[in-house]
Amino acid sequence: MSLSPLNEAEITARTDAYFNRTRAVVARFGDKRVTYAVFLRRPVVCAPALMVDWLNAVAASRGETFEIELMHQEGEWVGAGEPLVYITGSMQALTDLETLILQKIGAACVAAHNAFQMCVALPKTTFLAMDARHCAGAEMQEIMAYAAAVGSRAAKAEGAKGFIGNANDWTAHYFGAPTGYGTMPHALIGYAGSTLRAAEMFAETFPDEDLTVLVDYFGREITDALAVCRHFSEMAHAGRMAVRLDTHGGRFLEGLDPQESYAVLERHAPGALRRYRSQNELRYLIGTGVSAAAIWKMRESLNQAGFERVRIVASSGFGVEKCSVMADASTPIDVVGTGSFIPEIWSETYATADIIAYDGEPMVKIGREFLLRPAKRDPG
Numbered sequence: 001m002s003l004s005p006l007n008e009a010e011i012t013a014r015t016d017a018y019f020n021r022t023r024a025v026v027a028r029f030g031d032k033r034v035t036y037a038v039f040l041r042r043p044v045v046c047a048p049a050l051m052v053d054w055l056n057a058v059a060a061s062r063g064e065t066f067e068i069e070l071m072h073q074e075g076e077w078v079g080a081g082e083p084l085v086y087i088t089g090s091m092q093a094l095t096d097l098e099t100l101i102l103q104k105i106g107a108a109c110v111a112a113h114n115a116f117q118m119c120v121a122l123p124k125t126t127f128l129a130m131d132a133r134h135c136a137g138a139e140m141q142e143i144m145a146y147a148a149a150v151g152s153r154a155a156k157a158e159g160a161k162g163f164i165g166n167a168n169d170w171t172a173h174y175f176g177a178p179t180g181y182g183t184m185p186h187a188l189i190g191y192a193g194s195t196l197r198a199a200e201m202f203a204e205t206f207p208d209e210d211l212t213v214l215v216d217y218f219g220r221e222i223t224d225a226l227a228v229c230r231h232f233s234e235m236a237h238a239g240r241m242a243v244r245l246d247t248h249g250g251r252f253l254e255g256l257d258p259q260e261s262y263a264v265l266e267r268h269a270p271g272a273l274r275r276y277r278s279q280n281e282l283r284y285l286i287g288t289g290v291s292a293a294a295i296w297k298m299r300e301s302l303n304q305a306g307f308e309r310v311r312i313v314a315s316s317g318f319g320v321e322k323c324s325v326m327a328d329a330s331t332p333i334d335v336v337g338t339g340s341f342i343p344e345i346w347s348e349t350y351a352t353a354d355i356i357a358y359d360g361e362p363m364v365k366i367g368r369e370f371l372l373r374p375a376k377r378d379p380g
Contacts, residue, residue: 006100011058015099026092035088035357037364037371038101042080042348044109045116046072047150050143051104055087055097064093075112075154083371084109084351091358098353106351107140107343108147114320114341115151119160121323122336127152128181129166130315131339145171148341167337183209183244189217195224196231203232211235212242212313221245221254221294222301229307242311242334245298249289249316253297261286261293265329268296272329284325290316292329299332313337319344 012020026032052068059066066089072078084105087094119127129148135141145166152162152175165177172180184202192198199213211232215225225243229236247253252261265273265286272292276282286293295314302310311334318326319340326333343349356364356371364371 006058008061011096011100015096019096019098023092023096026095031090031092032359033088034091034094034355034359035086036094036098036353037083037356038085038087038105038351038353039081039083039371040078040106040109040349040351042110043113044078044084045112045151045154046070046074046076046078046084047108047112047147048085048105049074049150050108050146051101052085054104055101058097059089059093062093064090066094075150075157077113078109081370086356086373087353088357091355102351102353104143107346107349108143108150109351110343110349111144111147111341112151112154114343115148115163116154117151117320118318118323118336118338118341119152119155119162120158121320121327122333123155123158123160125333126161126335127163128313128335128337129163129175129339129341130337131166131342132168132171134339134342142171144339144342145174149174151341164335183212184214186214186217186246189214194218195220196227199228199232210240210242212244214244214246216245216247216253219251219254221247221298223254225298225310226301226305226307229302229305229310236307236310239309239311241307241309242313243298243302244313244315244337245290245294246315247289247294249287252288253291253294256293256297258286260297261291264293264296264300267300269329269331272325275328276325280321281325284322285329290314290318292326292331295326295331295333296329311335 048070055066066087069086071083078084129145131144132141135144148163156162163175165175165181166172167182168180184198189195189198192201195215195217199211203211213228215221232241235241272285276285284291295312298312313335314333315337317340318336318338354364354368354371362372
């Protein structure tokens with residue numbers, strides 16, 4: 001893990017003032033050994049390592065030892081209100097760390113939960129983490145990549161393929177990858193002037209790499225995909241090509257409209273049209289953008305042209321709900337590129353820490369008694 005432990009001046013500057021003042025009071029009137037309980041108010045997947053490693057680094061720099069007791073192993077499901085971890089040590093050494101501790105665990109656990117749900121919804125699909133461009137700086141980028149990797153490992157334990165990597169080198173190590181993955185953005189298509197020309201430029205620059213072509217730039221997803229496949233037919237038939245769908249949500253994929261979208265799903269997944277429960281789910285099935293109908297239409301077109309081995313990469317808003325809808329429609333997605341494990345409702349990521357014991361005596365504010373450790377029973 002690579003989050004910096006910060007120096008003392010940075011910790012003071014970044015923590016809440018009342019904790020700094022509490023530290024000064026404790027230093028004046030005498031230290032106590034305290035135990036903190038850290039929890040979230042919603043179900044999550046336990047992703048504590050960034051916080052634990054950072055806390056241990058700070059302890060070492062302060063000449064302290066903190067007792068950190070994880071109540072759940074990394075990757076385990078945790079219920080709402082259940083303590084994730086108990087942290088015991090000097091109140092003077094711990095009290096000004098609370099703000100920073102919470103920053104490093106809350107969002108990670110929620111994002112890990114989202115990543116896990118996405119992967120188990122589409123267990124036969126591989127995922128690529130594309131979160132960095134949606135993050136508010138390097139520290140959030142680190143937290144989100146770590147969280148996706150934790151959720152992915154938990155899903156893999158249940159048989160899902162999970163995340164194979166991410167889109168940049170800096171956090172690729174969380175996924176066991178040597179580098180970030182990716183072929184081309186829309187900017188390269190615009191630069192080249194055509195989808196085929198962009199593919200040619202990429203292949204000439206990186207001749208030994210497989211080719212994934214972004215095909216929505218000109219609104220000719222089917223036409224451009226087939227043109228590239230025919231031009232690179234040897235790669236296509238060898239299974240070394242993919243087309244990426246990232247169609248804008250303001251229009252339908254080439255050749256589709258509401259009526260044709262219904263027809264495509266009637267051919268391939270009629271049950272999904274009878275099971276949808278909300279307008280959002282219906283939009284994911286037959287709406288604009290990268291819908292289930294759009295992906296099925298691309299698969300039909302590739303297969304009819306003899307390119308059964310060309311894979312389909314889908315991106316654009318693939319969060320938990322959209323992945324579940326795609327699964328219900330048996331949508332033939334080979335890879336999902338997404339950063340949508342980043343929590344949507346940020347208030348759900350707010351972790352809370354409460355002191356539950358002072359010098360070994362249980363004490364917590366009224367209403368948080370559920371955080372107290374269960375009393376040990378006398379074996380006699």
